[in-house]
Amino acid sequence: MNLFKALSYKEWMKTKKFILVVFILLAAVAVYSYIDITYAIRIKEAVNIWYGFIFQGASVSSLMMYLIPLSGISMAIVQFVPEMTNKKFKLTLHLPASETQLMSAMLLYGYGILFALYLACVIFMSVIIGLVLPAEVVCMMVSQFLPWITAGLAGYGFTVWICVEPSWKQRIFNMLISVGMLSVLFVSSFPETYSSFGWGMLLVLVSSFVFPFYSCVRFKQGIQ
Amino acid sequence: MRFKNIIYVIILVLTTIITLWSIPALVKKMVYESNGYPLMYYSSRLKELCIIDFREMKDAFLDVKGNVYPRSQYDSLLPLMNYRQLAMNGNLPDSLEGYAMDVKVLRSKQVVYRFRPSDVHSPQPKMGVLLEAMPKRGNLSLPGDYFRMDDSEMVFVNSETNSVNQAKSKMFTEELLEKGFEFPAKAFWGNPTVRKAYEEGYFCLDNKGELFHVKMVNGRPFVRNTGVSKRVAVKWFVMREVNDKRFYGYLFGQNGELGIVESDEDGGYRFAKMDIRPVDIAKDDITIMGNMLYWTVKIYNSKAMDCYGLKASTLKSLSTYHQEKEVGIWDKVADVVFPIILSPASPDNGYISCYVLHFSALAWILSVILALLFFVFMRKRLALHKNLIVSSVVALTGITGIIALLLLPRNRFE
Numbered sequence: 001m002n003l004f005k006a007l008s009y010k011e012w013m014k015t016k017k018f019i020l021v022v023f024i025l026l027a028a029v030a031v032y033s034y035i036d037i038t039y040a041i042r043i044k045e046a047v048n049i050w051y052g053f054i055f056q057g058a059s060v061s062s063l064m065m066y067l068i069p070l071s072g073i074s075m076a077i078v079q080f081v082p083e084m085t086n087k088k089f090k091l092t093l094h095l096p097a098s099e100t101q102l103m104s105a106m107l108l109y110g111y112g113i114l115f116a117l118y119l120a121c122v123i124f125m126s127v128i129i130g131l132v133l134p135a136e137v138v139c140m141m142v143s144q145f146l147p148w149i150t151a152g153l154a155g156y157g158f159t160v161w162i163c164v165e166p167s168w169k170q171r172i173f174n175m176l177i178s179v180g181m182l183s184v185l186f187v188s189s190f191p192e193t194y195s196s197f198g199w200g201m202l203l204v205l206v207s208s209f210v211f212p213f214y215s216c217v218r219f220k221q222g223i224q
Numbered sequence: 225m226r227f228k229n230i231i232y233v234i235i236l237v238l239t240t241i242i243t244l245w246s247i248p249a250l251v252k253k254m255v256y257e258s259n260g261y262p263l264m265y266y267s268s269r270l271k272e273l274c275i276i277d278f279r280e281m282k283d284a285f286l287d288v289k290g291n292v293y294p295r296s297q298y299d300s301l302l303p304l305m306n307y308r309q310l311a312m313n314g315n316l317p318d319s320l321e322g323y324a325m326d327v328k329v330l331r332s333k334q335v336v337y338r339f340r341p342s343d344v345h346s347p348q349p350k351m352g353v354l355l356e357a358m359p360k361r362g363n364l365s366l367p368g369d370y371f372r373m374d375d376s377e378m379v380f381v382n383s384e385t386n387s388v389n390q391a392k393s394k395m396f397t398e399e400l401l402e403k404g405f406e407f408p409a410k411a412f413w414g415n416p417t418v419r420k421a422y423e424e425g426y427f428c429l430d431n432k433g434e435l436f437h438v439k440m441v442n443g444r445p446f447v448r449n450t451g452v453s454k455r456v457a458v459k460w461f462v463m464r465e466v467n468d469k470r471f472y473g474y475l476f477g478q479n480g481e482l483g484i485v486e487s488d489e490d491g492g493y494r495f496a497k498m499d500i501r502p503v504d505i506a507k508d509d510i511t512i513m514g515n516m517l518y519w520t521v522k523i524y525n526s527k528a529m530d531c532y533g534l535k536a537s538t539l540k541s542l543s544t545y546h547q548e549k550e551v552g553i554w555d556k557v558a559d560v561v562f563p564i565i566l567s568p569a570s571p572d573n574g575y576i577s578c579y580v581l582h583f584s585a586l587a588w589i590l591s592v593i594l595a596l597l598f599f600v601f602m603r604k605r606l607a608l609h610k611n612l613i614v615s616s617v618v619a620l621t622g623i624t625g626i627i628a629l630l631l632l633p634r635n636r637f638e
Binding site: 134147193 | 227228231232234235238239242243245246346347349350351353366367368369370372381383384386416568569574575576577578631632633
């Protein structure tokens with residue numbers, strides 16, 4: 001079996017239960033949001049509910065603001081904390097490939113899984129919400145989710161950076177920097193306020209992919 | 225790893241960007257004290273603009289010529305502002321400048337409006353709602369559908385069924401086209417609330433830059449070209465159904481004009497420009513406080529305030545006043561400590577981006593000195609070219625750069 005296929009299989013074995021849990025949670029929150037909106041429409045009339053979405057920036061699913069970033073952070077913990085206990089990660093780094101390739105493969109596995117989950121969630125929600133609300137509100141919902149999804153993916157990368165970091169003191173500093181980077185994505189939760197900040201979200205995302213390599217080198221050097 | 229040093233520099237730069245936002249924000253929270261502009265009002269008694277700042281002067285206020293008046297005369301010298309208090313105390317004068325002082329009339333003539341640059345530079349509603357302008361039961365109510373302006377038609381979507389109301393869409397689109405409206409619409413502005421005295425619908429800017437008035441009367445479209453674009457190139461409009469029905473709303477022109485769109489004697493529309501300096505809607509906040517005789521218009525930004533006392537009927541200027549922004553403790557601290565302050569949010573813009581909120585040459589000079597000291601201190605600990613990179617970050621960003629460096633691993637550039 002190809003090394004990277006085997007590596008992905010190892011990651012899958014570690015995370016498959018967690019992925020199932022996140023999948024169920026995302027689906028549950030998506031379905032709950034739909035039920036909540038249809039309930040509100042029955043009780044308060046569609047015209048008033050639409051008013052809240054169109055003019056007052058009401059959120060289709062404010063629970064997603066917590067669930068998406070937390071799922072990214074948890075994914076990194078589930079994937080990398082077992083590697084760090086008893087420094088098992090050293091064995092992985094001794095596989096016959098460069099540390100850059102190994103680290104990239106592990107990170108891309110996590111990003112890939114999370115991205116697929118979030119994408120499926122957004123498509124599913126767009127379809128079910130589109131049944132009761134106009135396309136404009138669905139667009140507002142997607143644009144509101146974008147910074148949260150970026151926070152989920154970047155939260156994953158930054159948590160890997162913190163987990164792989166060998167020194168506890170530096171881990172705390174990494175946490176501070178990560179919180180700072182992620183908080184840029186939560187300055188406003190009003191839909192469409194991030195519409196001209198695509199480059200900034202991409203910068204946070206790319207940096208979350210790049211930062212863990214620095215911790216990886218420090219880990220390999222045996223810094224305590 | 226080959227790219228280790230490059231990754232370190234990336235982490236350093238991004239951490240510095242975060243500290244350039246978070247450290248000044250934290251310091252501002254600790255030292256900022258309100259240093260806003262005073263309340264201004266044109267006194268109908270003194271025939272002059274008054275400066276009211278009871279934070280600065282507890283028992284007195286001034287007019288712009290510097291005359292001081294005791295606080296006990298606050299109500300009587302500003303009767304059109306404090307008419308409720310005067311009426312409550314039984315001191316409301318019978319008439320002023322030949323006009324009877326009736327509380328109901330005074331209330332209906334009162335104008336209060338606040339404009340912020342972020343009203344324009346923030347996400348705007350993608351749909352609108354046309355209320356029935358002549359409701360059978362008196363109260364305004366939501367009609368059950370919302371409209372969007374497509375490339376070639378006005379589309380009404382029924383909220384109950386989430387489907388297009390074809391008949392209504394066709395009726396309104398045909399009326400718009402018949403009155404000369406050219407799709408696609410550039411913008412549409414309304415005041416979508418049922419908490420107002422009456423409904424005037426929307427003002428829509430068509431593809432040619434003409435401003436149209438669109439409303440629904442007895443379920444049918446009412447569309448008219450206001451013709452105001454012959455006088456002013458429309459940039460922004462704010463719909464305000466005022467109590468006395470004198471005007472429709474405030475219009476901002478492409479060249480900084482600000483005025484109102486009012487109905488003329490023939491039932492048409494007229495742009496009445498205010499006699500004030502040009503307004504920059506990206507930077508200037510505006511407050512308008514008007515009464516039946518005079519309007520007080522205050523235009524202010526982070527640098528200075530310009531205030532105008534206008535005659536309500538003609539909007540011609542009677543008095544003006546200019547005041548520079550006072551330098552507060554925070555401004556002094558920022559000028560010395562932070563050469564540059566970044567933020568993802570701006571007070572003048574609702575969109576998230578990377579804003580440079582502050583730049584100080586003095587703090588930058590101090591940062592260069594700090595960087596030189598840092599360079600000398602680190603010359604034996606770091607290789608020359610590495611020391612140069614780190615010192616230049618400190619030179620550019622000052623103390624925030626040092627904090628970013630402290631957050632990163634000590635054993636840099638092994």
